[in-house]
Amino acid sequence: MNQQPAAVRLDTVTRSFGKAADAVTALDGVSLAIPRGSFTAIMGPSGSGKSTLLQCTAGLDRPTSGRVFLGDTETTGLSERRLTLLRRERIGFVFQAFNLLPALTAEQNVALPLRLAGRRPRRAEVRAVLERVGLGSRARHRPTELSGGQQQRGALARALVTRPEVLFGDEPTGALDSRTGREVLELLRSMSDAGQTVIMVTHDPVAASYADRVVFLADGSIRDELCDPAAGQIAARMTALAVVPC
Numbered sequence: 001m002n003q004q005p006a007a008v009r010l011d012t013v014t015r016s017f018g019k020a021a022d023a024v025t026a027l028d029g030v031s032l033a034i035p036r037g038s039f040t041a042i043m044g045p046s047g048s049g050k051s052t053l054l055q056c057t058a059g060l061d062r063p064t065s066g067r068v069f070l071g072d073t074e075t076t077g078l079s080e081r082r083l084t085l086l087r088r089e090r091i092g093f094v095f096q097a098f099n100l101l102p103a104l105t106a107e108q109n110v111a112l113p114l115r116l117a118g119r120r121p122r123r124a125e126v127r128a129v130l131e132r133v134g135l136g137s138r139a140r141h142r143p144t145e146l147s148g149g150q151q152q153r154g155a156l157a158r159a160l161v162t163r164p165e166v167l168f169g170d171e172p173t174g175a176l177d178s179r180t181g182r183e184v185l186e187l188l189r190s191m192s193d194a195g196q197t198v199i200m201v202t203h204d205p206v207a208a209s210y211a212d213r214v215v216f217l218a219d220g221s222i223r224d225e226l227c228d229p230a231a232g233q234i235a236a237r238m239t240a241l242a243v244v245p246c
């Protein structure tokens with residue numbers, strides 16, 4: 001039996017915003033375990049709680065109640081300082097907007113998380129990550145000299161340089177055309193095949209079909225899931241979720 005702790009575990013996580021009559025329950029008692037090395041897509045209608053789930057899981061936001069674990073570390077209850085360190089050392093994040101610093105070259109952007117962690121980046125280490133995402137020949141280019149897909153691959157390299165336990169993506173292909181988006185998804189897929197845990201929020205059934213498992217949220221609760229899904233199946237579940245009265 002596999003005794004390894006899950007890469008990520010949520011235990012009855014609730015996140016509310018606002019007070020009394022104006023309160024919004026973005027997550028409503030979500031429990032979820034994500035195995036190490038798996039690729040999970042989180043889907044659901046707009047406002048269903050996907051980003052809140054990702055943020056609470058990645059330690060960017062704190063649940064109102066419930067517990068979140070990264071490996072065997074409970075992140076809920078950590079001080080801000082410990083949480084910042086944990087995010088820096090154990091988590092990678094890519095967003096829809098690539099968020100590369102415009103004044104820095106691709107390799108300087110990728111080296112940044114190592115510098116923030118107080119390490120002196122080795123050029124070979126940075127170059128190796130850039131090679132891994134297919135950006136080896138663009139190391140000296142600044143973001144404005146890169147295409148959208150290249151910038152997102154640069155952002156991926158920056159997220160991976162610290163060898164995070166979990167790579168989170170919030171709509172990582174949302175700003176890319178479908179061909180470029182597919183290249184980024186294939187990269188994520190190959191990273192997961194090599195053992196990297198990946199958790200990605202997406203609206204796109206084709207993007208979600210690259211995952212091993214799709215978890216569907218509606219009104220802050222997990223309503224459904226699919227394993228090894230095809231895009232058509234995912235789209236059908238999304239349509240069903242949208243029409244099921246909650």
Ligand SMILES: Nc1ncnc2c1ncn2[C@@H]1O[C@H](COP(=O)(O)OP(=O)(O)OP(=O)(O)O)[C@@H](O)[C@H]1O
Nearest residue numbers: 017018024025026045046047048049050051052053
């Ligand atoms: N900081 C906040 N303050 C108040 N309400 C919030 C806040 N963040 C999220 N919400 C509310 O929580 C609910 C879930 O939001 P969330 O952004 O997690 O949904 P989502 O599924 O990611 O939506 P989308 O697909 O549109 O990005 C929504 O009703 C949203 O308005």
